[in-house]
Amino acid sequence: MGKALMLINVVEEEEARVAVVEENRLEDFYLERTSREQIVGSMFKGKVVSVQPSIEAAFVEFGYERHGFLHASDVKSSLAEGSGGKGRKGERDPRGQRSIAKLLRAGGEVLVQVTKEGIGDKGPALTTYLSLPGRYLVLMPGMSLRGVSRRIQDEEERRRLREILKELDVPPDTGIIVRTAGMGRDRKAFERDLDYLSRLWKTIKRRAAGSAAPALVYRESDQVIRVIRDVFTEDIRRVLVDSPEVFRRVKEFLREVMPHHVRKVRLYEGDEPLFAHYGVEEELEKMHSRTVILPCGGNIVIEQTEALVAVDVNSGRFKKERDAEESAFKINLEAAEEIARQMRLRDLGGVVIVDFIDMEDTSRRARVERTLHEALARDKARFRMLKMSPFCIVEITRQRRRQSLRQSIYIECPTCRGTGQIKSPETIALETIRKVRAGLGRSEVARVEVDVPPAVANYLNNVMRSRLRELEQQTNRQVLIHANPERGPAEQEVVFSRQDGARVKV
Secondary structure, eight states: OOOEEEEEEOSSTTEEEEEEEETTEEEEEEEEETTSOOOTTOEEEEEEEEEETTTTEEEEEOSSSSOEEEEGGGOOHHHHHHHHOTTOSSOBOTTSOBOGGGTOOTTOEEEEEEEEOOOTTOOOEEESSOOEEOSSEEEEETOOOEEEOTTOOOHHHHHHHHHHHHHSOOOTTEEEEEOGGGTTOOHHHHHHHHHHHHHHHHHHHHHHHTOOSSEEEEOOOOHHHHHHHHHOOTTEEEEEESOHHHHHHHHHHHHHHOGGGGGGEEEOOOSSOHHHHTTHHHHHHHHTSSEEEOTTSOEEEEEEOSSEEEEEEEOTTOOOOSSHHHHHHHHHHHHHHHHHHHHHHHTOOEEEEEEOOOOOOHHHHHHHHHHHHHHHTTSSSOEEEOOOOTTSEEEEEEOOOSOOHHHHHOOOOTTTTTSSOOOOHHHHHHHHHHHHHHHHTSTTOOEEEEEEOHHHHHHHHHTTHHHHHHHHHHHTOEEEEEEOTTSOTTOOEEEEEOTTSOEEOO
């Protein structure tokens, strides 16, 4: 019997949240807002807008607000022929790289799938290597691959699954891969999944043939069904849903793909909200903090930028060991597990740099490195991890398919623009004085009005009052200071005007 709970919170129709809790500890979290269209996994018939040989990529209009980015390495030759003309089968330039100019042409049509959401100024990433995930199999049209997920490491099970693949009636020019959920399944389960995916692919091809680009030809399942399909395992002992409508849909989906697990689904009818009852809300609040306290007393600090995440491990209040090396080892071990968990929960992607506490002992470094790798291996996202450097720094790249949790929940502060810092009242006051001085040097200026937040006005009227009076006496002009509580703490406006009241641009 599994020991994990899957909690599905969809009471608020604007948001779907799914949490996996194991031994009262949040292990996985998924969030989707209805206000933001989710397009990862969806397929489109697109039109090539431009081909850029300098970056070996093309930009594709596919019906989204921004054009998609399609790199040459993601263009399958068999699909590109329709866009690029005859004979263009993945030709390579003299350096051995695929040439986008020989694969696609502007104005051509191509069937693409979104692999990554647009982040920041970047448009969504596209591929022509299409894949349709089922419960136990992934169907890959236009390919001949037959394989088993690398996450299935038991060699005997891998051999058994390969034998089943040989017996399946797979359509020609179609690849299939067994997912981790296929472990222990019999041939009948795979046949049912393959039949469903084959029918789905025929429908997609028919839609694509009858549509003019740009057009949506396949929409990925909604958040709840997608998580059930991709995350549900034998370890889940109960699925609790707080919406009767979604409860019905989950049961229908499981009845079709995993009928023996339907009994695990329950409708939550408690008086206390589902996430609050199981302590998930409290965990989520902690997850938004840049500092995560470890049980041992140490902590990790997580700093995010658009392209890089920095994680710093600190000793904090950990004082149990006299030996500094032993202390560092114990904190680092605990931090390694928590870092992998936070990366998973926050959906951190791109390049992640982890700065562990320095350790001289190479065997201890290796142990921390191994612990981190094993913890990361439980993640569904693909990752690569380099060996720990002599400075105890580890570099990780993790697949990023959509915005991180922080980017989904927060917006950039309009005052600090995401830096977390603003100029002090003294700094704003000094900048204001410089602007006033520059404007008073113009002969046509007769009057100066300064509109600033109260803290800056207070500084100017008190600390810098003598300097303002001196400027007024030297120039024989008036400087008026207005304290405006509606102005942001770093905002200021200096208005120069002539004798007739007309403004002067300085």
